[in-house]
Amino acid sequence: MSAPASDRLLALDALRGVAVFLMMEQHMGVWLWSGANHGGAPTALVAFNALGGAAAPLFVTLAGVGTSLSLRRPGRGDALLIRRGLTILAFGYLLSWATPSWFTLRSWFVLHMMGAAMALAPIWRRLGERALLALAALVLAVTPALQHWLDTPSLSNDRMALKPPFDHLAGGHLRVALVEGQFPVFPWLTMFLVGVVVGRWLAAGEVAKVRRLALIVLSLGTGLALLGGALPELGVPRTPLLQRIVGVPLGFFPATVAILALLQGVVLWLVTLAAAIEARSPLRADGPLVCLGRVSLTLLLVHVVVFRELSRDVGLWRGLDAPATLAVIGLWTILCAVIARVWRRSGYRFGAEWLLRTIAG
Secondary structure (H helix, E strand, O other), X not given: OOOOHHHOOHHHHHHHHHHHHHHHHHHHHHHHEOXXXXXXXXXXXXXXXXXXXXXXXXXXHHHHHHHHHHHOOOOOOHXXXXXXXXXXXXXXXXXXXXXXXXXXXXXXXXXXXHHHHHHOHHHHOOOOHHHHHHHHHHHHHHHHHHHHHHOOOOOOHHHHOOOOOOOOOOOHHHHXXXXXXXXXXXXXXXXXXHHHHHHHHHHOOOHHHHHHHHHHHHHHHHHHHHHHHHHHHHOOOOOHHHHHHHOOOOOOOOOOHHHHHHHHHHHHHHHHHHHHHHHHOOOOOOOHHHHHHHOHHHHHHHHHHHHHHHHHOOOOOOOEOHHHHHXXXXXXXXXXXXXXXXXXXXXXXXXXXXXXXXXXX
């Protein structure tokens, strides 16, 4: 986030651009469409929402990749890494405060997850690749046991925000941050740790290792999902604990092992593809996706406040039909891309990324 464009892997910026686009269009599709609570969504909106499921996995994995690459630059001491993580975490709490219709200060969203993981970078930098991958696997393996112990149900926004009647839930914010938030440490730390390892491989030019890991992880997720579908025919009861391992629900609140493995596999293939594209034909620093990626943190913050919170005051909250919703998504995306490209001339001054560099170094 702090290196000049000439020192950056622009493919990663482009992937951040993809991630923020997917996140914005998914949120806007739900928040603007008048039929969001009634089912029967048009095919285009259904497809958009399905694609949007890759946004957070991309963000978390790329945060790990970016942290790993940052660790390789001279002068990146532990204090700087901790400041950077805590600043991202502070942005998470700022977003929670600015969006009371969705969050409370006890919510745990994707920025909280990334910030906490980045603040622990001094630990990750001291671990080898095998240790990091083993820890990532352990986090994923422990998750269903923790969910089972807490008897975690399918999670609603109010429960994840600890709004009434869930405001006195045992464990409070710690429970949400570790297991029952939108993107809790268990299991989402897995993706960050995998990203740290992938960052080391990319820095060493070992893209083949990323491709191999993508195949392994995607095969694991596919195998678990197929096993889950075959259990009834095998006469094996789908116990609650087993469901938390092999289940493939439409949402991932809470996420199962199969869902996390499938999403992680897809993200790793996207990283592999982006690296291959950049190796064959270097990306331009002023490309639309690269510019969107350079302001992805700013756009994440702004679009949530505008379309989740402020849209209610102007009558746009779930007030548009499907074509109008798609039109607004398209116009907003074009506007963001144009602004980001123009903004590049000033180094994205005064954006969230610029503030992050100013505070954290």
